[in-house]
Amino acid sequence: MTGATRHTRLLIIGSGPAGYTAGIYAARAALDPVLVQGLQPGGQLTITTDVENWPGDVTVLGPALMERMEAQARHIGVDVVTDMIASVDLSQHPFVAVGESGAPYRADTLVIATGAQARWLGLDSEQRYRGSGVSACATCDGFFFRGRTVAVVGGGNSAVEEALFLTNFATKVYLIHRRAALRADRTNQARLFANPRIEMIWASEVTEVVGDAGGRVVGAIDIRHLPSGAINRVPVDGLFVAIGHHPATELFRGQIALDDEGYAVTAPDSTATSVPGVFAAGDVRDKIFRQAVTSAAMGCMAALEAERWLAERGLAEAGRNAA
Known part of the structure; x- marks a missing residue:
């Protein structure tokens, strides 16, 4: 399925805690974000049973927690799309991504929240x-x-x-x-x-x-x-x-800086990648903690940094999200 190019000020690729949190903060900043869920909507927590270290819940099932995050994101205005990004072009601005559905996306900023999978x-x-x-x-x-x-x-x-x-x-x-x-x-x-x-x-x-x-x-x-x-x-x-993880960065290889293990490299105390306007959050850049709460925190950081980046260029004011 193909259609008219969808233009958004913030495109989020990935739907784990980092992606949904980025979407929530971006929607609150009136950026009308588009979030493409990817191959495994909800990320690794959807294959986890009891979660006892998520603040505010004594215990919660991983899939239930991710359903709540998705519901909150949709409620606050995130355009959640069931698709998987097949290609991206970060050499031009706005950035261009194409879904496996054939749907094209153009984005002024991009948050990579594609996560990592355990080996x-x-x-x-x-x-x-x-x-x-x-x-x-x-x-x-x-x-x-x-x-x-x-x-x-x-x-x-x-x-x-x-x-x-x-x-x-x-x-x-x-x-x-x-x-x-x-x-x-x-x-x-x-x-x-x-x-x-x-x-x-x-x-x-x-x-x-x-x-x-x-x-x-x-x-x-x-x-x-x-x-x-x-x-x-x-x-x-x-x-x-504990034999390692595979960060889901193949889509961005050769376009953003990656370390020797394939994790996205970001600036100190930041989610900014080597490409201006592109941010990375969650397990795709974190090989140390790999926790839902740290991923969510980085999703917040990425959205706030994207909003600041857009504001500095006069792109944060007018909504230009079109179907």
Whole structure:
């Protein structure tokens, strides 16, 4: 489906906490923002179960939280579009984007809120127990494993930091790494090896996630020792996969500055990218915290910075959003 070019003062690509919050703040600034939801409306929280660290909610289901954000955005005036951006051209201004529907968009400013996806092990059983003991975020889900035994997979700083964080709750943490040495920096390694709650499992990989007696939640994992091929079943209550994330920036490669891992590079204390008028918010630029609340905060920043950028150029006054 194609149609007339839609011109907006602010186009938001992505519909997680960063995207919806950017939309809410932009609508309050009378920018008539257009938000294109993308492949996974609501982002990673739509595949999360209980969320207990969102301010104002003792507990809330991830999909329900994102439904509320979308409803608030629509209520306040964000034009939420069910489409996926297939191409962008940031070499001209206004910027041009084209949806997979064929719909063209022109934007005076752009907020990139396309997020990032955790890298998984690729096991069918891992997918089966995601949200039921399998997680990619210790900060999000560690609290649920108080007094339990858990395992972390990975060997970099993220994996070591996840293992250390989990010792605040779990009584036993296994760290499973494919190699015989960690990639994490020496400071993190020293903290890890000094922690009596953490046990290393070297040169090994997880081959299967096994359910408990009822088959509803994780009860154990099968671990293959790579040099010998021997498989050992280890009882655990949770498995945390910490082998990295994929920031969704392929669409912008060669157009904005990206770091070595593909995350959007922004100015200090800012969401401004290397292209004037283009801002990046949420997990697409944050590889450290990756929390819903920090993504939402960056969405706020991006909208306010976009409004300021438009005002400085005399583009923030007149509504020019046309269907």
